[in-house]
Structures are given as C-alpha cells and as structure tokens.
Amino acid sequence: MSTATEARSLDQGVAPSRYARGWHCLGLAETFRDGKPHAINAFDGKLVVWQDSKGELNVLDGYCRHMGGDLTQGEVKGDDIACPFHDWRWGGDGKCKAIPYARRVPLRAKTLRYETAIVNDQLFIWMDPEGSAADRSILPIQLPGLAEGEYADWSWNITEIEGSNCRELIDNVADMAHFYYVHFSFPTSFRNVFEGHMATQFMESTGRPDKAEGYSSAGSDLFLKSEATYYGPSYMINWLWVDYKGFKTEVILVNTHIATSPNSFTLQYGITVKKPEGMDDATVAFIAEKYTKMFGEGFLQDVHIWKNKVAVQNPLLCEEDGPVYQLRRWYEQFYVDKADVVPEMTERFEFEVDTTKANEFWHAEVAENLAKRAAEEAEAGRPVHH
Known part of the structure; x- marks a missing residue:
C-alpha cells in the first residue's frame, strides 16, 4: 500500500498572470x-x-x-x-x-x-x-486558393471554456495517444517539429471500426493524413487530407483561442473544404457539411476533456507520450519578455513517436470489442455488422 510520501504529487501550479505575446x-x-x-x-x-x-x-x-x-x-x-x-x-x-x-x-x-x-x-x-x-x-500564412474561391465558405463555431488555462489546448500538439481514446482513431505515424514561432504535428491515422463518433464516424474506411501547425501562441491551421473509400478530399480546420482570464478562454474553430474540380456547388456544399459535422464532432471531444480536466504542471509521462515538456518550453517564449527568450525555446526540435507497441495493443482491443459486439448481436437475434 503506497503512502502519501511515496505517491507522486499532482502539481496544478498557478496560471500565468500575463497574456501571450x-x-x-x-x-x-x-x-x-x-x-x-x-x-x-x-x-x-x-x-x-x-x-x-x-x-x-x-x-x-x-x-x-x-x-x-x-x-x-x-x-x-x-x-x-x-x-x-x-x-x-x-x-x-x-x-x-x-x-x-x-x-x-x-x-x-x-x-x-x-x-x-x-x-x-x-x-x-x-x-x-x-x-x-x-x-x-x-503572421499566420495566407492559405493558397482561399481568396480565389477554391474552398467552400467557412463553417465557424465559438465556445467558452471556463476553469482552464489556454495552454491545455497546446499540449494536444504532442499527445499521440489521445487520438485513440478521445477521437477513436489509430495514429500509425506521429511526429513533431518545433522551430521559431511554429510548432507542428504530423500524423497519419485510420478510423476505429468499433466506434462511430467524431473523426472515426467513417470507421476503418477512413484514412487521414494530418499536418497541424501553430503559428504563434493561439492560432493553428490543420490541413487534413481525407481518403474515404478512394474518394479524396482536402479539409482545413482552424483552431484559435483568446484568453479571457488566466483560467478561461474563448475557443473558435472554423472548417472549410476544398472544392473538387468539376463538382457543382450543391454537391460541394453537401460534402462540406458532412466533413464539417465529422471534424466538428471530433473537435468537441477535445472540448469536453478541456472543460473537465485539471492543469498538471508535472505530468508523469511514458515514452509514447511525446515531447510534452519540450513543447511547453517552446510555448514559454510567448509568456516572457522578448529579451528573456532563450535559444532552447526557439531552436529546431524534432521527435517521432514509435507507435508500434500502442497499435499492437489497440488493434487487439478493437478486435476484442468487435467480437464481443458480434456475440451480443447474435445472442439477441440481430444481424451482425462490421
């Protein structure tokens, strides 16, 4: 039985009193x-x-x-x-x-x-x-083709987050495992690059066939290639190349926030879809609506976590958790005076997570879930779906 002195403490820290430059x-x-x-x-x-x-x-x-x-x-x-x-x-x-x-x-x-x-x-x-x-x-980059009408109109959403400092969003950049548990997908490739004022996450994933929510609503028929970059402290552009049964679509998700207090922020996110060449406006609008719903639901899964978790200044990490501390060091550059920005906050840093062990366990767990569901449906006399 562990004692209080043996147990690792949970340091919730104090939210910064200043706001990000x-x-x-x-x-x-x-x-x-x-x-x-x-x-x-x-x-x-x-x-x-x-x-x-x-x-x-x-x-x-x-x-x-x-x-x-x-x-x-x-x-x-x-x-x-x-x-x-x-x-x-x-x-x-x-x-x-x-x-x-x-x-x-x-x-x-x-x-x-x-x-x-x-x-x-x-x-x-x-x-x-x-x-x-x-x-x-x-400044964030201007998206090529946006001003030229190559994308559908923005679908824009706003939500208020109380009880959390906005850094909670930033941690997601280095968090590989939450994509399986929160977004119901298999991250098969996951890499981070931090340099200057930018922090990027590169990921490839497929949907979980045992779930039908958020990013995984299309199940295992969905292959997703993602490149998400923060330009400064509060604005992220996430390019999403989606392959669903051979139908390929480019989706852009913008995630941005503005602190309202040390422990609250306004979160805004916008989604747009690149118009497939030769497709009529009505069909484009239909596709945009479907992907907006899918990725919007996926993003709200994160929102639910942020609204209910506590801050952890001393996270206890395993090898597959990614470079959380390095990411936080990168983010610190926006909260200190310009003269106090040191090279380790802005120098190029790269890290790739080995997803082998995680995927071995996850695929076995999903297979077990599907088998259990099939047995329950067979016992109830319902048709078995995969």
Whole structure:
C-alpha cells in the first residue's frame, strides 16, 4: 500500500498572470462589418471592434478613458466610436477626435489601440504586454486558393471554456495517444517539429471500426493524413487530407483561442473544404457539411476533456507520450519578455513517436470489442455488422 510520501504529487501550479505575446484571432472579419460596435472579451477586459467608412476594422480597449463608459454599447459615428456615457468620439488610431460639448480635446486623450491584420478572412490583433510594435513577419500564412474561391465558405463555431488555462489546448500538439481514446482513431505515424514561432504535428491515422463518433464516424474506411501547425501562441491551421473509400478530399480546420482570464478562454474553430474540380456547388456544399459535422464532432471531444480536466504542471509521462515538456518550453517564449527568450525555446526540435507497441495493443482491443459486439448481436437475434 503506497503512502502519501511515496505517491507522486499532482502539481496544478498557478496560471500565468500575463497574456501571450503575438497575433490573436478575433473571428471572421465579415462578422464585424455591419456598422455596429462589437464586444470581444479578452485579456481580463473587453475590446471594441468596428468598421470605419474606408472599410478598415479598428480595435480599441472597450472602456472610455473619460469616465469608463462601455464603448461596445456606444454607436459608430462617422469613422469613430462614440461613448454612450458622454459621447466622446474615439478614432481607430486610439485618439479622441471630438467631445461635442467641449471647446477642445485634452492633449493626453488617447486610449489603447491594437494593430490589426486580416488573414484567411479572419481578423487578427497584435498583443504584447511590453507594448512592442506588431511583428507582421510572424503572421499566420495566407492559405493558397482561399481568396480565389477554391474552398467552400467557412463553417465557424465559438465556445467558452471556463476553469482552464489556454495552454491545455497546446499540449494536444504532442499527445499521440489521445487520438485513440478521445477521437477513436489509430495514429500509425506521429511526429513533431518545433522551430521559431511554429510548432507542428504530423500524423497519419485510420478510423476505429468499433466506434462511430467524431473523426472515426467513417470507421476503418477512413484514412487521414494530418499536418497541424501553430503559428504563434493561439492560432493553428490543420490541413487534413481525407481518403474515404478512394474518394479524396482536402479539409482545413482552424483552431484559435483568446484568453479571457488566466483560467478561461474563448475557443473558435472554423472548417472549410476544398472544392473538387468539376463538382457543382450543391454537391460541394453537401460534402462540406458532412466533413464539417465529422471534424466538428471530433473537435468537441477535445472540448469536453478541456472543460473537465485539471492543469498538471508535472505530468508523469511514458515514452509514447511525446515531447510534452519540450513543447511547453517552446510555448514559454510567448509568456516572457522578448529579451528573456532563450535559444532552447526557439531552436529546431524534432521527435517521432514509435507507435508500434500502442497499435499492437489497440488493434487487439478493437478486435476484442468487435467480437464481443458480434456475440451480443447474435445472442439477441440481430444481424451482425462490421
């Protein structure tokens, strides 16, 4: 019988008090282009987003520097956002442009402005606790063919995660085994590469024939090749090449989050499908809907885990668990001052998991599950399905 001193402790740690330096996605740009102010909860506060007469999207801190009015409840007047409390007008450059009842605007009337960018039809802001200028060289890549209409429209989803720090998402990059237990698939090949501001997971897998949920809803007839890259601390592009009974489709899943507090975040994910050449729009839309449902359900399996687990700063790992600690060291670069980023956070690191032993056990377990199901169906007089 183990004693308290022999048992390994579970260190839940303390969530970081600062927020990640880098580009953060606020959602599809079109959702902010209706002439109204929009509220985004972020970084222990609120942001206001609106479009000006030139079509530019502007992002400021959500509270007026005059007397704290909520700018997201104000009104867009001309190019400016007007506070609902005293009608102070704030421009996209962060400066107060007018106070209708005053002779002049105070020289120091300036609020916090976020630099913006639009990539892949999505609005990004630059955030740095040190206040550095935006580094546009590390923006996520623009997906080739997206602007040219080669992909279906984005299917976009938003969910709030309470009680977890956003690092819980990042750990998945190095987590091979959860694909079997959470997503019901066999990872036959799994490799990580971390370098600079990017962390990539390469994986090949097939569906589990004993399950019909999420990624495995197509069963063993599904072969999946996946390449998922985080561009900075909070935005991942996941290319998914799907082969279902010889029908090949390219799917792109975007997973992005923005911290709302040290222990909560807003999670957004979008899915699009490349249009097969020569296929009519109705059929493309049907295929896109099917894959959106399949991969959306798979992603929600992760969400369920995140909403219910606890943080572990000292995970107890086995050989097949992948480079979790190295991944966390890579991620740390976004939470320290720029001057404190050390080479081991950004130098190229590669690791390939040997999936042999895992697949031996998993295939045996699946065979046992199928045999048990067949026996139960035969005993009940039902037809046996495989």
